[in-house]
Amino acid sequence: MPPLDLSIGLGTSGLDDPETCTDTVAAALEAGYRHVDTAQMYDNEAAVGEGIAASDVDRDDVVVATKVHPENLSPEDVRETAHESLDRLGLDRVDLLYVHWPIRAYDAAATLPAFDDLRDAGVTDHVGVSNFTPDLLREAREILDAPIAAHQVECHPRFRQPALRDLAAEFDHDFVGYSPLGRGAILDDAAIAEIAGRNNYSPAVVALAWAVDRGIVPIPKARGAHVQENLSAVDVDLPADDLDAIDALDPGERQIDPDDAAWSR
Template sequence: MPPLHLSLGLGTSGLDDHATCADTVAAALKAGYRHVDTAQMYDNESAVGEGLDRVLSDAALDVAREDVVVATKVHPDNLAPDDVRETARESLDRLGLDRVDLLYVHWPIRTYDAAETLPVFDELRDAGLTDHVGVSNFTPELLREARETLDAPIAAHQVECHPRFRQPELRALAADFDHHLVGYSPLGRGTLLDDPALVDVAERNDTTPAVVALAWALARDVVPIPKATGDHVTENLNALDLDLPASDLDRIDALDPGERQIDPDDAAWNR
């Protein structure tokens, strides 16, 4: 299996209006995104699939399926073995695809059992329904357990990560274990847009706090997947061309850490 190459992606959590979601996915692909992230929990896989199809089926746009990483995640209620098998195929049907590039365990809670759940992800990979296996919202301990249980390498670990919640331990483990750390809520659910420290860095670099936050992630080997609509879709791509000075990266690394923006009571780190 070829290695997984991930770049700044489009997050779709919260894009639950079908037309808006489909339009946004299509616009993102036309703008240059090649990584789209969805989940059973988001209830928008069919809209994501529609947006993908608009672009992939338009020969004039010249966007090949093999150039687009499509990721989805199995709902924590669906992690019993038979449910993984059934709902992963349902996800493919909704997406209009015969495979996804990356299939995640969304949260290691509720019906998740490493010994029972993870072998089915290996099975789906062997059957060609996904190219790669990922996990999301795992603690370091659960991440190590998953690596020991899976036959497939973990290709990506998706967690909240942004300049005020920098995840140093999980970033170090991603480097040690050779997988991508994918950062959701890379703008802190909007709280970073008026963060004085990021506003200051943005002004010095003639850009926006959103682009600064995304450029910081990329510089720190985190793959950010911001949710965006309208002009923000193309604005976020400016992070790919922003080379923040080392002094600004160091300032961001030294910021006081904040609280998680996504922190359900039953999350693994709250046990």
């Protein structure tokens, strides 16, 4: 099984227009991204696949991740819809297949072995989970034969997820942060703007550079020039005092908080 090598990725949630999605994915890969994140829930897997195919980047050099919709988490639906995702993506496998939300049809004892089956069958190289609580994460580790390769949750300078980041280090899986710009709130955050100003970077680059430095794999969504700007964060070394200042910011609220999320039970 090839190792999972996650770097800053392109998030595709909200890229609803097929042409825009395809063009953005292709442009991101040409710019240097090697990690593309989609989901059944985003209804754009076909456009993502077309973007991958349109680029000149070798498929084997790209980590492609998708996620199984919470309505599709019965064992039969996991298997069926994972193959449908491959068909839409135009791929014979994905590198990473996530449980998107542990809600609705999710039943750990029934759902997770289906992900093991898909890994054994070569549908996915790696299994991941998303939006899990610490207790659900520990439970999943006990049930899965496959190691959890990644846990994806909301994470940004105002919602830093220390407990789940500590567990990622303890369990040795990648910690993937979605909404790394807080759905745009970080771009208008006065404290981040101050750090950005004295370092001659945009607030977006500061937030992403903080994530990369702290071992978080951010997956910002972007279009146009912001695709390249976000990628530049991997080469930014913020002063230690500024990184520490971000760590000390007052925590804010979740930006993604559905009523039936696992943490609300």
